[in-house]
Amino acid sequence: MTVAATNTPKSQSELGIILKGVCKDPLGLMGLIIVGTIVISALLATWIVPYDPIAMNIKDRMQGPSFAHLLGTDQLGRDTFSRVIMGGRVALKVALPAIFGAMAIGLTLGMIAGYGPKWLDNLLMLFFDTIRSFPTVMFALAVVALVGPSLQTVVIVVMATSIPTYGRVARTQTLTLRNSEFILAERSMGAKMSRILGVHMLPNIIGVLAVLAAMDIPGVIALEAGLSFLGLGVKPPTPSWGALLKDGYALIRQTPWLVIAGGLPIILATLGFTFLGESLRDVVDPKLRKNR
Amino acid sequence: MKLEYAKITMNRRSVLRGASALGVAAALPATFGSQAYAADGNTLRVRSYGDMSTMDPAHSVGVVDEEIHGSVYNKLIQYKPGKEWGWQMDAATMIEQVDPTHIKFALRDDIGFTNGFGSMSAEDVKFSYERIIDDATASPNKPDMGSLSHVEVTGEREGTIVLNAPFAPLWSIALPYITGNIVSKAAVEAAGGRIGTDPVAESGPYLRSNWAPKSKTTLTRNPDWKGDAPAWDNIEILPIDDENTAEIGFEAGEIDFTRVSLGSVERYRAGVPNGGTLIENPSLYYLWVGMNLDHPKLQNKKLRQAIQYAIDVPSILEAAYFGAVEASTGIIAPGLAGNRAKGLIAPEADFAKAAQLLEESGETNVSLTLDVINKTTFTTTAQIIQATLASIGIALEINVLESGAFWESGSNENLQLILNRYSMTPDPYYATSWFTSEQAGIWNWEKFRNDEFDQIHKAAAEETDVAKRAVMYERAQDLMEESGAYRFITHEASPVVHSAGVIPALRPDGLGLYRYFGKT
Numbered sequence: 001m002t003v004a005a006t007n008t009p010k011s012q013s014e015l016g017i018i019l020k021g022v023c024k025d026p027l028g029l030m031g032l033i034i035v036g037t038i039v040i041s042a043l044l045a046t047w048i049v050p051y052d053p054i055a056m057n058i059k060d061r062m063q064g065p066s067f068a069h070l071l072g073t074d075q076l077g078r079d080t081f082s083r084v085i086m087g088g089r090v091a092l093k094v095a096l097p098a099i100f101g102a103m104a105i106g107l108t109l110g111m112i113a114g115y116g117p118k119w120l121d122n123l124l125m126l127f128f129d130t131i132r133s134f135p136t137v138m139f140a141l142a143v144v145a146l147v148g149p150s151l152q153t154v155v156i157v158v159m160a161t162s163i164p165t166y167g168r169v170a171r172t173q174t175l176t177l178r179n180s181e182f183i184l185a186e187r188s189m190g191a192k193m194s195r196i197l198g199v200h201m202l203p204n205i206i207g208v209l210a211v212l213a214a215m216d217i218p219g220v221i222a223l224e225a226g227l228s229f230l231g232l233g234v235k236p237p238t239p240s241w242g243a244l245l246k247d248g249y250a251l252i253r254q255t256p257w258l259v260i261a262g263g264l265p266i267i268l269a270t271l272g273f274t275f276l277g278e279s280l281r282d283v284v285d286p287k288l289r290k291n292r
Numbered sequence: 293m294k295l296e297y298a299k300i301t302m303n304r305r306s307v308l309r310g311a312s313a314l315g316v317a318a319a320l321p322a323t324f325g326s327q328a329y330a331a332d333g334n335t336l337r338v339r340s341y342g343d344m345s346t347m348d349p350a351h352s353v354g355v356v357d358e359e360i361h362g363s364v365y366n367k368l369i370q371y372k373p374g375k376e377w378g379w380q381m382d383a384a385t386m387i388e389q390v391d392p393t394h395i396k397f398a399l400r401d402d403i404g405f406t407n408g409f410g411s412m413s414a415e416d417v418k419f420s421y422e423r424i425i426d427d428a429t430a431s432p433n434k435p436d437m438g439s440l441s442h443v444e445v446t447g448e449r450e451g452t453i454v455l456n457a458p459f460a461p462l463w464s465i466a467l468p469y470i471t472g473n474i475v476s477k478a479a480v481e482a483a484g485g486r487i488g489t490d491p492v493a494e495s496g497p498y499l500r501s502n503w504a505p506k507s508k509t510t511l512t513r514n515p516d517w518k519g520d521a522p523a524w525d526n527i528e529i530l531p532i533d534d535e536n537t538a539e540i541g542f543e544a545g546e547i548d549f550t551r552v553s554l555g556s557v558e559r560y561r562a563g564v565p566n567g568g569t570l571i572e573n574p575s576l577y578y579l580w581v582g583m584n585l586d587h588p589k590l591q592n593k594k595l596r597q598a599i600q601y602a603i604d605v606p607s608i609l610e611a612a613y614f615g616a617v618e619a620s621t622g623i624i625a626p627g628l629a630g631n632r633a634k635g636l637i638a639p640e641a642d643f644a645k646a647a648q649l650l651e652e653s654g655e656t657n658v659s660l661t662l663d664v665i666n667k668t669t670f671t672t673t674a675q676i677i678q679a680t681l682a683s684i685g686i687a688l689e690i691n692v693l694e695s696g697a698f699w700e701s702g703s704n705e706n707l708q709l710i711l712n713r714y715s716m717t718p719d720p721y722y723a724t725s726w727f728t729s730e731q732a733g734i735w736n737w738e739k740f741r742n743d744e745f746d747q748i749h750k751a752a753a754e755e756t757d758v759a760k761r762a763v764m765y766e767r768a769q770d771l772m773e774e775s776g777a778y779r780f781i782t783h784e785a786s787p788v789v790h791s792a793g794v795i796p797a798l799r800p801d802g803l804g805l806y807r808y809f810g811k812t
Contacts, residue, residue: 056679058611075672076611145697231666231692237675250668253536254555254614 021283028279034272038265042089051079053086054237062255072257074247080261083239088265090151090240095220098155099213102162107209109163110170111197115178121171128164136161140223144232151234154227158220165216166209173205207284215277218270225266241266334525336794336809339538339550343506343531348487349473350424350431354715355803358470359529363498363511363807364491367472368397368417369463373797373805377627377718379468383412383495392458392756393441399449402518405476405493412474412495414451418443419477421453435725436471436717438462438753458754460761461719469717497522497807506531511806523795523811539789542568548791549804557616557787567792572616573802575786576716578623578723581662581677581779582738584707589660594653596776599709601649602684603677603779604641612672617785622769623714623723625783627800629758630720630765635780636773647684659687662709665698670711673781677711702737710737713784718801720765724749727772738777745771 022028041048050070057077064072071080113124140157147153174197177183186196221241227233228242229249236243241262248258342356349361362370366383381387386398403412423429425437438459444452455462466472479493480486491500497519498511511527532538535553542550543565552560552570560570581603583590590596605619619639621632650658662677664670671692678688688709693701701707714735716722726735728746733739745768752764772778786802795810 056611056676058607058676061611075668076675141694145694149692230694231671232694235692236671236690237678247668247672250536251555253539253553253559 018280018283022276022279025279025282027275028282031272031275031277031279034268035276038088038269038272039092041085042092045085045089049079049082049085051082053078053082053239055079062251064255064257071261072255074244074258075251078237080244080258083244084241084261084265086239087241087244087262088269090234090238091221091224091265091269093151094154094158094224095217098158098220099162099216101155101159103166103209103213105159106163106166106168107170107202107205110167110172111174111201111205113167114171114174115193115197115201124167124171128167131161132164134161136223137226140227141230141232144227149227149232149235151238154224154233158223162216162220166212169209169212170205173208174201177201177204211277211281211284214273214280217277218273221269221273222266225262335528336524336526336806337528337530337546337548338804338806339532339541339547340509340529341531341533341551344489344503344509344529346487347489347491347500349420349470349475350429350433350487352433352470352473354470356531359804359806360500360509360511361470361473362496362805363527364494364496364500364514365473365475366403366412366495367468367474368399369468369472371468371718371799371805373799373808375800377464377800379463383474389756390452392754393439393455395453395455395462397451397453398447400519401449403495404516405479405495406491406499406514406516407479407493409476409479409493412476413448414443414445416474416477417451418445419480420474421471423480424471431471433471436461436465436469438466438721440466458756460753460756461717461721464719465717465722498527501526522807523809527806527809529806542789542791545791548794549788549796549809551786551788551802554616554785554787555614557785558614560787560789564789568789569792571788571790571796571798571802573786573788573798573800574618574626575784576625576628576718576801577713577784578620578625578716579673579711579713579781579784580620580623581781582710582712583777584710584738585741585775585777586705586739587708589658589708592653592655593776594649595655595658598646598649598653598684599681599686600637600646600773600776600779601642602646602680602686603781604680605639605779605781607641607680608673608676608781611676612669613782613784616787617782620780620783622772622780623716623727624720624765624769625716625801628718628720629762630723630752630769631762632766632769636770637779641680643680643683650684650686657687658685659689660708661689661691661706662711663691663693663698663701663707664711665713666692666694670713674711702734707737712737718799720761721749721753724752724765724768738775740772740775740777742771742775 022032055078059077060073061075061077062073063069069079069081071084074080074083109124113121139161143157144153183196183200186200224233225242225245228240229246231246233242234240244258244262248262252259340356340359344357344360345353346357349365352358352361368382368384368387369379370382372378372380383399383403384397385400387395389395399412399414404410405412421437421440421443424431425434425440438461439456441454441456444454446452475487476493483492489503494500494514497514497517499514500509501512502510509529513522513525530547532541535551538547538550539552539556541547545566557572564570583596583599609615609617609619621635624630662674664674674690678690681688701710714726727740728736728749729741732741748764748768752761755761755764788802790796793812795812797805797808797810799805
């Protein structure tokens with residue numbers, strides 16, 4: 001990656017350029033629309049849902065789509081559309097704190113590793129490699145079995161297993177930047193380490209990590225859905241896409257709508273965030289931008 | 293001719309596009325191009341919920357092994373197919389209880405073991421039964437043999453089973469089920485005392501000719517079998533865990549006999565594909581909500597009773613079991629001695645009484661946990677219980693556990709409410725044995741301790757008068773319910789379907805006795 005020669009933080013106009021670049025790319029635009037729809041519906045879920053997503057009405061259970069229930073009802077007569085919308089909120093409640101938490105911690109540790117003394121670098125690398133040696137899903141299952149399933153557990157597990165990814169990228173970027181002329185100039189003028197890292201290096205690293213985060217979000221949504229599919233995600237009766245999929249799978253011969261209602265948002269969210277991430281990468285990465 | 297090649301660019305973006313297209317294609321109806329293959333006319337294809345684990349009856353893990361063992365080994369007596377529990381002669385030509393602790397038997401003279409291990413003798417019966425209770429064998433099925441002392445051999449094919457104390461379940465569990473299978477003494481000793489996944493010698497109407505792990509077990513007709521000839525040349529047992537998958541297999545003509553999900557019963561009642569038949573059988577399983585009597589939050593009996601009255605069983609049966617099962621009155625299923633016509637508490641919730649009991653308990657702001665296994669049926673049940681308890685002001689948090697963690701819960705001191713389901717054999721002794729004081733913290737997760745219950749459990753196992761036993765077991769279940777630690781829900785059901793060419797031979801609980809399956 002070409003290193004920016006200035007320490008100017010990204011301006012409003014630069015964000016506009018990025019947005020414009022994403023919108024020019026058909027897949028990027030599609031990703032933006034999907035992600036935007038998911039985020040907005042999650043934020044406004046309380047006002048959008050036509051029914052209380054946990055209110056049971058057993059007499060109306062397992063109905064197909066109708067004007068009264070756009071995506072039908074589940075085995076407890078709950079409105080599936082309302083549960084899908086609220087499930088989106090759960091997915092983002094897991095994905096966003098987990099990814100941004102991991103990014104914040106990974107970034108800090110990675111920059112310290114890259115800029116600090118060699119022994120600290122080695123220590124942090126050992127820490128990252130140790131965490132990375134745990135397969136995420138197995139690690140998640142072990143933690144859930146140990147402390148019990150909950151939204152917080154899933155967030156913590158995802159955060160813990162994602163830290164090394166961001167840490168390693170941040171370290172590499174820091175190592176690349178640390179001998180740049182503008183950093184050397186700052187050091188020669190007696191700038192403190194915190195200023196060099198926070199004011200000069202951070203703006204040059206954050207963009208790369210943001211792209212990485214956008215592309216990691218679908219993985220986290222899928223992990224939450226996977227744990228919920230195994231019945232080990234969020235606790236009932238909290239709606240979750242994975243739980244919908246799990247119930248739908250068990251009842252697929254009786255009503256296929258639950259599987260569709262649970263599966264479609266996972267597919268859309270995965271595609272949306274991936275398209276957006278890919279497009280962001282193309283726009284942010286000058287090398288790729290030049291080749292387009 | 294000049295050929296021009298277009299350069300194909302392969303990058304993440306094109307892979308994504310391709311994957312999206314594949315996803316859409318995969319979502320199209322799978323019926324295009326699908327083809328059903330009819331079952332071979334001489335081969336019966338049945339579905340089992342799991343794969344076999346051993347050919348050794350002493351180490352059998354239950355139904356999945358017994359489905360095979362029951363066809364390749366013989367027992368003195370076998371379960372009789374039908375709607376009522378009973379037994380019929382198998383390897384025995386005579387069997388008689390001469391007094392409460394002695395059972396005389398005589399063997400048929402036409403049963404032989406394969407691989408040159410000779411004809412079946414009373415020594416084989418003695419060896420087979422005594423190795424089950426021998427600690428050196430470490431058989432998990434030892435409790436099924438109850439008070440067996442030893443077998444006296446009185447002739448080449450005659451002997452006497454000797455018990456330390458009367459043991460009524462001998463006739464309903466020990467002899468006709470897993471532990472009753474007779475193996476060849478000479479063959480097992482030649483194999484070093486243990487049978488693995490391959491049989492060392494068989495004697496039944498079928499031989500286990502092939503086992504493809506996780507795929508198929510094949511039984512073929514035993515050419516040396518002198519008894520009534522089985523109807524099918526081959527039986528293929530296919531391990532399919534998921535009932536939905538098994539139903540698809542059945543409807544495609546790939547399977548002739550399978551248990552079906554309760555959710556499909558209504559559909560099959562309207563008509564079974566390919567001219568098949570649905571048979572609805574009661575099940576012996578029992579599902580209940582238990583309350584840990586040792587937990588500080590559950591010391592108040594009025595609170596426990598409030599919970600009992602607030603759980604609405606019909607709602608559970610409708611939503612989680614599709615209305616295809618009946619409410620239970622206890623742990624002993626209909627058809628067995630000791631089944632209660634009705635419980636002390638009606639299946640329907642009585643919210644007024646529950647609220648009154650809660651008020652009398654003096655407990656306020658009650659919040660409890662309910663541990664359940666991560667199956668949709670149980671999580672659905674738990675959510676109904678959560679909703680009904682909320683209506684009287686009890687907050688319930690549902691802890692969903694995977695099966696490994698769930699089955700370790702016996703020793704969990706923090707356990708409060710549990711949604712539990714145990715399997716059962718056709719004798720009430722088997723049900724009460726898990727709720728005695730000595731089982732507290734092992735299988736008795738409610739830590740229910742009652743001296744009268746313990747005495748009944750012991751005495752009823754020795755009681756040979758069926759009517760007296762029934763009264764004893766009814767009282768035992770009254771005691772469980774009176775403790776406030778149990779809310780009984782259902783025994784579930786065991787619906788099965790079979791194809792048009794099959795005449796099934798089933799136990800009253802719907803399990804197949806494959807050696808007796810007929811053909812139209």
